[in-house]
Amino acid sequence: MSEPVRAEAAAEPTDGELDHENWGVLGELPGDLMMWVLIASELLVFGAALLAVLGVRAMDPAAFAADQALLDRTAGALNTIVLVTSGLCAALAVGAREAGSRAAARGWLAAACLLGVAFLAVKGFEYWDKASQGIGLETSPFFTFYYLITGFHAAHVIAGIVIFALVSVYDSVRNIVTAAAFWHMVDLVWVLLFPIIYLLR
Amino acid sequence: MLVVLSAATTVLTIAEAQGAWSIAVAAGVLVLAGGKSRVILASYLGLxxxxxxxxxxxxxxxxxxxxAFGIFLIGWGG
Structure with a gap:
């Protein structure tokens, strides 16, 4: 009885890595499993919030459309380009690090960070523009959702920039892959958020 | 690919669509969003x-x- 237990124990990973081989389909997920738990959680939270936006819109579509028309769609489209480009930089950082080029990986991480800062600058400009028109969190249900959802997303962008800064220092392949996965999740949320908040009329 | 899909979204929404055409535009925008998310999942997240x-x-x-499109249609009809 004790032999199989010992054999099983011997098969356990000892270096802190997850043993994906015995995890069935979970083992097919690339990278860190906990990052996938986070990605799924974030998608559920943002998904529920975006469906709530559409639900509130269904109750008063005319008022919603009037508020939505005040958004700067050009800034939103620009931010889409900025964020997907930063996602490409993050992917290139992973590729460079896996190829053993630490300097190139750091360069791509820095580029992704700079584009993240550019995203926040454009978002900040949008907020400033709305504030200068007297539009705040309590102006209307649409703007309450707008500020909460885009603000929560922007907080994730800030978190991503901090994580990239950290993995530029602690630059193991695993750390960079995990940080890039977080960034791609932020990217993914934006490509779903942008059409629903800015474009659907 | 993501930039191409984003540009297609911009082209689709550049004109102010009216009536039934706005429904088609909304459907197109969501399909393109689905396309972009598919690229991110497959290529960037490694799925x-x-x-x-x-x-x-x-x-x-x-x-x-x-x-989302179904709820959008409820609002549009209302």
Whole structure:
């Protein structure tokens, strides 16, 4: 009885890595499993919030459309380009690090960070523009959702920039892959958020 | 590819659509969003290597987008 237990124990990973081989389909997920738990959680939270936006819109579509028309769609489209480009930089950082080029990986991480800062600058400009028109969190249900959802997303962008800064220092392949996965999740949320908040009329 | 899909979204929404055309534009915008999310999942998040997860997460996002479109139609009709 004790032999199989010992054999099983011997098969356990000892270096802190997850043993994906015995995890069935979970083992097919690339990278860190906990990052996938986070990605799924974030998608559920943002998904529920975006469906709530559409639900509130269904109750008063005319008022919603009037508020939505005040958004700067050009800034939103620009931010889409900025964020997907930063996602490409993050992917290139992973590729460079896996190829053993630490300097190139750091360069791509820095580029992704700079584009993240550019995203926040454009978002900040949008907020400033709305504030200068007297539009705040309590102006209307649409703007309450707008500020909460885009603000929560922007907080994730800030978190991503901090994580990239950290993995530029602690630059193991695993750390960079995990940080890039977080960034791609932020990217993914934006490509779903942008059409629903800015474009659907 | 993502930039191309984003540009297609911009082209689709550049004109102020009216009536039934706005429904078609909304559907197109959501389909393009689904296309972009598929690229991110497959290429960037690395799910292209797992048929199971690619199908599962794509299915979930497609379901989400269809639900979003359904609620949008309720608002549009109202």
């Amino acid at each position: 292209a290597g797992s048929r199971f997860w690619m199908r599962a997460i794509n299915g979930a996002i497609a379901g989400f987008l269809m639900l």
